[in-house]
Structure formats: structure tokens, C-alpha cells
Amino acid sequence: MEITRRHLLIGAAGVGVTVGAVGALKLHWDGKSFVRDGYIEGAPAAPPGESSWMNWAGIERATPKQIAFPDSVETLADMIKTAPGRVRPVGSGHSFTGLATTEDTLLMLSSLAGLIAYDEATGEAQFGAGTPLFQVSEELAAYGRAFDNQPDIDSQTLAGAFATATHGTGNDLPALHDNVTGFQMVTADGTIRDVTRASDPDLFEAGKVSLGALGVMTAFTIRSVPAYRLKRTVTVEDSKAFLSRLEQTAAAHRNFEFYYFPHTGLVASIVHDLTDDPPTEDEATDDDEFLQGLKALRDQLGWAPFLRRTIARSEFPRGVVEQRVNESRVLLSTVRPTRFIEMEYHLPRERGPEMVERVMRKLDQRSDAYFPMEYRHIAPDTAWLSPFNAGPRASIAIHAAADERYDYFFSDFEPMYREAGGRPHWGKLHSLGRAELTELYPEFERFLELRKQLDPSGKFLNAHLAKLFGESFDA
Numbered sequence: 001m002e003i004t005r006r007h008l009l010i011g012a013a014g015v016g017v018t019v020g021a022v023g024a025l026k027l028h029w030d031g032k033s034f035v036r037d038g039y040i041e042g043a044p045a046a047p048p049g050e051s052s053w054m055n056w057a058g059i060e061r062a063t064p065k066q067i068a069f070p071d072s073v074e075t076l077a078d079m080i081k082t083a084p085g086r087v088r089p090v091g092s093g094h095s096f097t098g099l100a101t102t103e104d105t106l107l108m109l110s111s112l113a114g115l116i117a118y119d120e121a122t123g124e125a126q127f128g129a130g131t132p133l134f135q136v137s138e139e140l141a142a143y144g145r146a147f148d149n150q151p152d153i154d155s156q157t158l159a160g161a162f163a164t165a166t167h168g169t170g171n172d173l174p175a176l177h178d179n180v181t182g183f184q185m186v187t188a189d190g191t192i193r194d195v196t197r198a199s200d201p202d203l204f205e206a207g208k209v210s211l212g213a214l215g216v217m218t219a220f221t222i223r224s225v226p227a228y229r230l231k232r233t234v235t236v237e238d239s240k241a242f243l244s245r246l247e248q249t250a251a252a253h254r255n256f257e258f259y260y261f262p263h264t265g266l267v268a269s270i271v272h273d274l275t276d277d278p279p280t281e282d283e284a285t286d287d288d289e290f291l292q293g294l295k296a297l298r299d300q301l302g303w304a305p306f307l308r309r310t311i312a313r314s315e316f317p318r319g320v321v322e323q324r325v326n327e328s329r330v331l332l333s334t335v336r337p338t339r340f341i342e343m344e345y346h347l348p349r350e351r352g353p354e355m356v357e358r359v360m361r362k363l364d365q366r367s368d369a370y371f372p373m374e375y376r377h378i379a380p381d382t383a384w385l386s387p388f389n390a391g392p393r394a395s396i397a398i399h400a401a402a403d404e405r406y407d408y409f410f411s412d413f414e415p416m417y418r419e420a421g422g423r424p425h426w427g428k429l430h431s432l433g434r435a436e437l438t439e440l441y442p443e444f445e446r447f448l449e450l451r452k453q454l455d456p457s458g459k460f461l462n463a464h465l466a467k468l469f470g471e472s473f474d475a
């Protein structure tokens with residue numbers, strides 16, 4: 001009998017029931033609060049006349065003097081030229097780091113969104129920089145085209161996704177920004193510039209992953225591929241058996257990733273392969289229900305690791321738990337209703353298998369950890385600040401619920417990644433500054449020089465960027 005995704009979810013719900021039966025044994029665990037010190041729910045209160053903003057995870061907060069929505073490139077250029085203080089562009093606010101945070105002018109480019117031009121001959125398409133990825137996919141689909149890869153979710157804007165080197169997974173698939181063939185930007189003095197590799201090779205390679213530090217992007221021209229259909233297979237199995245053939249599994253599939261469920265010894269691999277099979281009836285996906293099963297297990301059995309593991313291993317189904325066929329845009333990105341906080345490091349590919357085992361062991365040492373760890377492969381590219389510049393990488397992402405502790409990401413995990421030559425995801429938590437980044441990126445100092453030329457007064461700086469760039473910063 002085929003084990004369906006529904007079985008997995010039912011398995012998770014079953015854990016809650018079983019756990020309830022042994023509730024009397026967990027005296028020491030009872031009454032423990034997992035909510036971290038200083039956690040605040042909801043957006044910050046803004047003084048009269050100012051606005052309130054926070055990022056998706058709720059850990060970056062600001063009350064900018066204004067949030068502006070320019071409706072043309074010319075209006076934007078004028079705003080940038082005349083803005084009294086600092087200016088930060090923001091996309092969908094899905095970065096976990098303080099890249100976009102400002103108390104002055106926050107720019108949202110939701111009006112500079114949508115398809116601008118499509119070239120039938122090359123398949124290249126130009127989009128407004130504020131276009132969310134899901135809209136890009138829909139507009140490309142109308143022409144029988146698609147992105148060659150997508151991240152886990154598709155609510156990010158093009159500008160936001162490219163600025164932080166957002167990626168999907170697959171041995172031969174680079175991060176999204178590698179599809180950029182040109183862009184338009186407005187620099188700090190209000191100049192509108194159209195950039196391609198031919199027109200300005202340095203600015204092109206610096207601007208693809210810019211951290212929003214070189215100027216405000218208004219449009220991108222991107223490559224697309226003919227629309228394609230994928231078969232998605234999700235398999236739950238013992239982590240030891242899976243890890244022994246990690247490399248072979250990754251090499252055998254177009255898209256490959258896996259999740260480790262802390263304190264269970266179980267992984268779920270997710271692979272996608274090209275297919276001409278007809279689309280399957282789509283069952284509504286609800287990763288949240290499964291996550292709640294893991295949380296119930298932690299909440300109720302965190303004090304008894306052996307029992308926690310034993311129950312998980314007996315309740316969770318094994319084998320293929322999901323098989324679906326659909327267009328790439330439907331399958332590659334899903335939704336994440338439960339908010340979380342994340343650190344992801346991109347390690348030299350050859351260190352991936354060894355490091356992921358260490359990370360799994362470390363997560364199992366923390367009784368409060370329950371969020372799955374994610375492991376992915378990304379192909380190299382040439383952007384100066386791309387973490388995938390000059391070699392393929394293996395990425396390891398750890399998560400905590402939005403209201404729980406995450407300080408241990410820095411103390412217990414980041415040093416291991418650093419020792420292995422890891423580069424952090426620009427949009428996810430890390431503690432690095434100029435000295436470390438200069439060591440990790442051969443072109444980092446060149447990027448800083450270019451930034452200074454384009455923005456000598458630091459109009460686009462904020463506290464986070466100033467730390468990355470080794471600049472002093474007065475708000």
C-alpha cells in the first residue's frame with residue numbers, strides 16, 4: 001500500500017494522543033515556558049505621524065518617518081534625490097536580518113511590479129523589481145515559460161530575492177540571481193542607470209546580489225526556460241541509511257533536499273524530477289499540521305529523549321509519503337504559515353555531508369529543538385557577493401519558532417559553520433562583519449569601493465549594512 005502524505009499527518013496527530021497518555025510522567029518539564037525573554041507580539045507602536053514596520057519573523061522592527069510607494073521610476077528618482085535622511089528599499093520583508101530596517105524613509109516598490117516586456121526570440125522577460133515571485137511565475141506561464149528553479153516560498157519580490165542570493169536546490173541549479181541578464185537602478189544622486197554585463201561588467205556582477213546597498217533596483221531582465229512539469233516524491237526514512245547515500249540521491253534528481261526532524265533519527269527527503277505524466281489531484285498541503293506534531297512531542301516529552309524518539313519512530317510513517325505531479329511553479333514553492341527564525345550557512349559542497357551530521361547531532365543535544373533542519377545543494381555563479389561564487393555549496397538551515405530562543409544559533413552552530421568555510425545567507429541570521437566577509441569573498445573590498453563611488457554620503461546605509469561594511473553609523 002502506498003503511504004500518502006495524509007498518513008504522515010495522521011501520524012503526527014497520533015503523537016499528540018499518545019503523548020497525552022504519558023503526561024503524568026513529565027513533572028520537570030511541566031510549567032516550562034519556551035517563550036524567549038524580550039519577545040514582543042505584533043508591530044511596534046509608531047509615534048504620531050510615523051509608520052510602523054516589522055519583518056515577517058517579527059525580529060526586525062522600525063517606526064520610519066515615512067513609508068513611500070513611488071509609482072514611477074521618475075518619482076522614485078526624485079524621492080531618493082530629495083529624501084532628508086537615509087533611504088532603505090524593502091521587498092516583502094522576508095529577510096531575517098536588518099538589511100532593510102530604517103527609521104527614516106522606507107521604500108516599497110509594489111507599484112513598480114509586473115511584466116514590462118517579453119522577448120519571444122530569447123525567452124527573456126523584463127519585470128518591475130517589486131514583482132513577487134509568484135506573479136513572475138504566473139506571467140511567465142502565460143507565455144509557456146518558467147523560472148528554472150524556485151525557493152521554498154514565492155512571496156519574495158524579485159529585487160529582495162536577488163539582493164540576498166535567494167536560492168532553491170539542485171546539484172546543477174544556481175541561485176535565482178544567476179538568471180539576471182540586466183537591470184535598471186536608481187543611484188543615490190537620482191541617476192537612472194541601465195546595466196548589463198556588456199555595458200558595465202563590474203556593476204553587473206556587483207548588482208546581481210547587492211544587499212540593496214548600491215541603489216534602488218527598478219526592473220530586472222531575466223532568463224526563463226520552457227515551462228516544465230515535475231514529479232515530487234517525499235520519503236521518510238531512517239537518517240543513518242539516508243545519509244549513507246546522500247550524494248547519490250542528490251545526483252540522481254533534478255531538485256534534491258532533505259529535512260531532519262530533531263530527536264527522531266528520521267529524515268524526509270524531497271526530490272523533484274522532470275516528467276510528462278499528467279498532473280495528479282492536489283491534496284491541500286499542510287506542513288503546519290506536521291510541525292504541530294513535532295511541537296507536541298517536544299512540549300510533552302522534551303524531558304525524556306528516549307521516549308520522545310521512540311514514540312516519534314513508532315508513530316511517524318516510513319517510505320514514500322507523498323507523490324504529486326504538477327507544473328514546476330506549483331510544486332517548487334509552498335507556504336509557511338507558522339512564523340519562524342532562521343540561520344542558514346552555505347558550506348563548501350564537499351564539507352556538506354560531514355557538517356550536516358554534526359548539525360543533526362547538535363540539534364539532538366537541545367531538548368527544546370523541534371523545528372526541522374533543511375539541507376540543500378546550490379550550483380556556482382559569478383556574482384561578487386553570491387555565497388555560491390567560485391564553487392558549489394551545501395546549505396544547512398536551522399530554525400526556531402518566532403517566539404522562542406535562537407541565541408544558541410550563534411553560540412552552538414555558527415562557529416562550526418565558520419570553521420568549515422561557510423558563508424551566511426545574507427537574508428538570514430549571522431554575526432559577521434567586514435573582516436570576516438573580506439576573508440570569505442575575494443571581491444568584497446571591490447564591492448565596498450563601488451558602493452562608496454555610487455553612494456558617497458551613505459544615503460542607503462543602515463546599522464546592519466554599516467556593520468557588514470565596517471562603516472561608522474549615526475542614525
Ligand SMILES: Cc1cc2nc3c(=O)[nH]c(=O)nc-3n(C[C@H](O)[C@H](O)[C@H](O)COP(=O)(O)OP(=O)(O)OC[C@H]3O[C@@H](n4cnc5c(N)ncnc54)[C@H](O)[C@@H]3O)c2cc1C
Nearest residue numbers: 091092093094095099151152157160163166167212217427
Ligand atoms: C518563510 C521564508 C522562506 C524562505 N525560503 C527561502 C528559500 O527557500 N531560499 C532562500 O534562499 N531564502 C529563503 N528565504 C529568505 C528570503 O528569500 C530572502 O530573505 C529574501 O531576500 C526576501 O525577499 P523580500 O522580497 O522579502 O526582500 P526583503 O527581505 O524585504 O529585502 C531583502 C533585501 O533586498 C533589498 N531590496 C528590496 N527591494 C529592493 C529594491 N527595489 N532595490 C534594491 N534593493 C532592494 C532590501 O533592501 C534588502 O537588502 C525565506 C524567508 C522566509 C521568511
